[in-house]
Amino acid sequence: MRIYRKNEVIAIRPRGYDWVVSRVRPPSAAPDIQTVEDVLALVRASGGRSTHARRLLVSALFARNDHMTAEELAAAVHAEAPDVHLSTIYRNLEDLEELGVIAHAHRGHGPATYNLAGRGHGHLVCQSCSDTIDVPDSLFRALMRLAEETYGFAVDPHHTAISGRCEACSAR
Ligand SMILES: [Zn+2]
Numbered sequence: 001m002r003i004y005r006k007n008e009v010i011a012i013r014p015r016g017y018d019w020v021v022s023r024v025r026p027p028s029a030a031p032d033i034q035t036v037e038d039v040l041a042l043v044r045a046s047g048g049r050s051t052h053a054r055r056l057l058v059s060a061l062f063a064r065n066d067h068m069t070a071e072e073l074a075a076a077v078h079a080e081a082p083d084v085h086l087s088t089i090y091r092n093l094e095d096l097e098e099l100g101v102i103a104h105a106h107r108g109h110g111p112a113t114y115n116l117a118g119r120g121h122g123h124l125v126c127q128s129c130s131d132t133i134d135v136p137d138s139l140f141r142a143l144m145r146l147a148e149e150t151y152g153f154a155v156d157p158h159h160t161a162i163s164g165r166c167e168a169c170s171a172r
């Protein structure tokens, strides 16, 4: 396993080119994230507190099982707890990201979206119709290997999308 450190980003490559990229190193015993309780246990194991707001944020991500913008997450929290301040929600998103529990991604021109860290994946976004395709890390394997060998650069395939033209738009 090799660990690269650049700015605050730490990328860990276990054997077999299965990349895990996170702002903090995920605990090695964190593979089985199935429930909200699993995530909150991870928060506590990483030195964080499992507050009500954090529980609501994580619950919303599980309920949707998809990317959510900060705005959508705030709406989900406010549906359950209208008194939670917006600033608290945003700070909690940052904290949960620091703890390696959630991650954000940029998919095209819209606002950043959040997902549970264990469910990160790459995106192909069409410049013409904005259609987005979720893709597995295996698609980036050759790129990641070459970038590392040639430039010592650890590619994070989850953070930003690859842009281009989808099949339908290319055919037009
Ligand atoms: Zn970003």
Ligand SMILES: [Zn+2]
Pocket: 126, 127, 128, 129, 130, 131, 165, 166, 167, 168, 169, 170
């Ligand atoms: Zn398209």
Ligand SMILES: [Zn+2]
Pocket: 067, 121, 122, 123, 134
């Ligand atoms: Zn996605």
